[in-house]
Amino acid sequence: MGELRLMKGNEAIGEAAIRAGVDAYFGYPITPQSEVIEYLMAEKPHERTGMVVLQAESEVASINMVYGAAATGKKVMTSSSSPGVSLMMEGVSYIAGAELPCVLVNVVRGGPGLGTIQPSQADYFQATKGGGHGDYRMIVLAPASVQEMSDFIKLAFELAFRYRNPAMILSDGVIGQMMEKVVLFDPIPRWTEEEIIKMSPWATTGKPLNRERNIITSLDLQPHVQEQRNIRLQNKYATIQEKEVRCEKIACDDAEYLIVAYGSSARIAQKALDIARAQGIRLGLLRAITLWPFPTKQIRELLGHVKGILTVELSSGQMVEDVRLAVEGRVNVEFYGRMGGMIYTPEEILGVLKAKIIGE
Amino acid sequence: MTEEIIIAGFGGQGVLSMGKILAYSGIMQDQEVSWMPSYGPEMRGGTANVTVILSDERISSPILHFYDTAIILNQQSMDKFEPSVKPGGVLIYDGNGITRHPSRKDIHIYRVDAADEATRLGLSKIFNMIVLGGYMKVKPVVRLENVILGLKKSLPHRYHDLIPDNEKAILRGMEIIEEVKV
Numbered sequence: 299m300g301e302l303r304l305m306k307g308n309e310a311i312g313e314a315a316i317r318a319g320v321d322a323y324f325g326y327p328i329t330p331q332s333e334v335i336e337y338l339m340a341e342k343p344h345e346r347t348g349m350v351v352l353q354a355e356s357e358v359a360s361i362n363m364v365y366g367a368a369a370t371g372k373k374v375m376t377s378s379s380s381p382g383v384s385l386m387m388e389g390v391s392y393i394a395g396a397e398l399p400c401v402l403v404n405v406v407r408g409g410p411g412l413g414t415i416q417p418s419q420a421d422y423f424q425a426t427k428g429g430g431h432g433d434y435r436m437i438v439l440a441p442a443s444v445q446e447m448s449d450f451i452k453l454a455f456e457l458a459f460r461y462r463n464p465a466m467i468l469s470d471g472v473i474g475q476m477m478e479k480v481v482l483f484d485p486i487p488r489w490t491e492e493e494i495i496k497m498s499p500w501a502t503t504g505k506p507l508n509r510e511r512n513i514i515t516s517l518d519l520q521p522h523v524q525e526q527r528n529i530r531l532q533n534k535y536a537t538i539q540e541k542e543v544r545c546e547k548i549a550c551d552d553a554e555y556l557i558v559a560y561g562s563s564a565r566i567a568q569k570a571l572d573i574a575r576a577q578g579i580r581l582g583l584l585r586a587i588t589l590w591p592f593p594t595k596q597i598r599e600l601l602g603h604v605k606g607i608l609t610v611e612l613s614s615g616q617m618v619e620d621v622r623l624a625v626e627g628r629v630n631v632e633f634y635g636r637m638g639g640m641i642y643t644p645e646e647i648l649g650v651l652k653a654k655i656i657g658e
Numbered sequence: 659m660t661e662e663i664i665i666a667g668f669g670g671q672g673v674l675s676m677g678k679i680l681a682y683s684g685i686m687q688d689q690e691v692s693w694m695p696s697y698g699p700e701m702r703g704g705t706a707n708v709t710v711i712l713s714d715e716r717i718s719s720p721i722l723h724f725y726d727t728a729i730i731l732n733q734q735s736m737d738k739f740e741p742s743v744k745p746g747g748v749l750i751y752d753g754n755g756i757t758r759h760p761s762r763k764d765i766h767i768y769r770v771d772a773a774d775e776a777t778r779l780g781l782s783k784i785f786n787m788i789v790l791g792g793y794m795k796v797k798p799v800v801r802l803e804n805v806i807l808g809l810k811k812s813l814p815h816r817y818h819d820l821i822p823d824n825e826k827a828i829l830r831g832m833e834i835i836e837e838v839k840v
Binding site: 302304329330415471472475476477478479562565566568569571572641643644645 | 678681682685690691692693694695697717718719720721722723811812
């Protein structure tokens with residue numbers, strides 16, 4: 299077993315980055331995720347592993363540093379919170395277009411605009427449907443605990459490199475700021491130059507005599523070439539959708555009613571589930587772990603016995619659209635959310651379930 | 659066993675660190691723990707609070723609206739959290755600066771005048787440990803030896819010479835806490 303610590307979610311992100319053998323972190327502070335860069339700076343990872351930690355002049359600079367460093371086949375990442383992530387979206391589109399692996403962390407706060415520093419889940423659309431321009435997708439992981447903040451850093455890099463695609467950890471102010479027990483994974487050494495050349499033959503590692511130049515770009519002005527690039531991307535996305543869906547099903551086997559939630563909302567919903575079960579209500583919880591690819595099939599599979607679904611999110615209703623697409627009108631799908639940094643109680647969720655789904 | 663606690667007071671009273679010590683103590687006795695602070699503008703010079711959960715089982719929601727125990731250290735927090743104690747639950751407060759005392763009849767109320775006692779002892783910095791001692795007397799959820807281990811974990815090494823003072827404060831808190839009948 300790895301090392302046990304009591305950590306904030308944001309600190310776990312920082313420690314996991316060092317242990318995952320990350321080569322560079324570029325970021326800019328913003329509440330509620332500033333502890334990521336604070337932790338990294340205090341830990342002096344250049345002394346532990348040689349990892350570079352740099353406070354850039356802005357989020358725009360951070361993401362373009364990530365773009366440049368990722369082109370060399372290095373493990374690179376950034377983190378921010380909602381307004382900062384909006385600033386990064388142009389860069390993310392370029393990175394997706396150029397098919398580079400990297401990891402972004404969004405510790406979501408309430409919006410729109412500068413909004414509030416309190417927790418929110420209103421960046422689901424931005425993370426899973428675009429945000430930047432063009433037909434691209436990010437792999438999106440939604441941690442629901444400090445443990446997963448750590449574990450998903452490792453997983454996000456594995457997926458990012460397997461598919462040469464940006465991966466995002468979509469967290470929020472609750473998971474970022476809370477402290478829980480975390481078992482840290484054993485450190486993975488940073489890749490050597492030789493390992494990078496072998497594993498990532500596409501990377502700009504310096505042209506030897508025996509191969510053509512590697513060019514990293516998202517630009518192809520000839521439509522037929524750009525279409526081929528898009529088709530290649532879409533084929534890759536189809537493979538990810540087929541192979542990389544992750545979700546957790548809690549008490550779903552005999553569930554008559556279902557809550558679908560992710561991240562901190564799934565934690566609150568689980569408490570609602572405990573209360574409901576104690577009252578004899580057969581309620582299940584499907585927690586989406588990958589938000590893209592979305593667990594469409596996993597929700598569909600439950601429709602044999604589930605009579606109604608409540609989706610809860612700290613937003614005006616974003617993921618609920620994907621739930622409705624999965625269900626295709628076969629059962630009633632209702633939504634309940636809070637906005638602007640307000641958080642529902644388990645009792646509140648259960649009340650809505652009874653009123654809208656069970657019909658009491 | 660699950661114990662759901664809110665600790666609330668002014669920024670600077672050691673509210674968050676008391677919660678952290680409790681969480682570490684829980685880890686020392688192999689419990690699941692969560693520590694969820696208020697991190698808003700109120701923390702920057704106003705009220706601060708932290709929700710701590712200690713449990714033998716996996717913890718679901720880290721955010722709560724009803725608590726087994728509320729530890730209340732100023733009037734604003736009294737107004738906000740007295741109604742949030744579960745019926746049959748415990749409310750512990752320091753009388754210093756309290757103008758409207760708790761009045762619920764369906765909960766157990768205890769008073770620990772830790773601020774006065776800390777001043778008397780000349781140890782104002784360990785005010786929060788006196789409160790913690792009071793809590794430990796009323797609700798023996800965490801054991802003293804685990805709290806000391808927790809202190810060692812959560813305090814930077816350079817402050818480890820203060821641990822005996824902390825222990826003294828905890829023991830004093832256990833002595834001076836009193837049940838209040840309303």
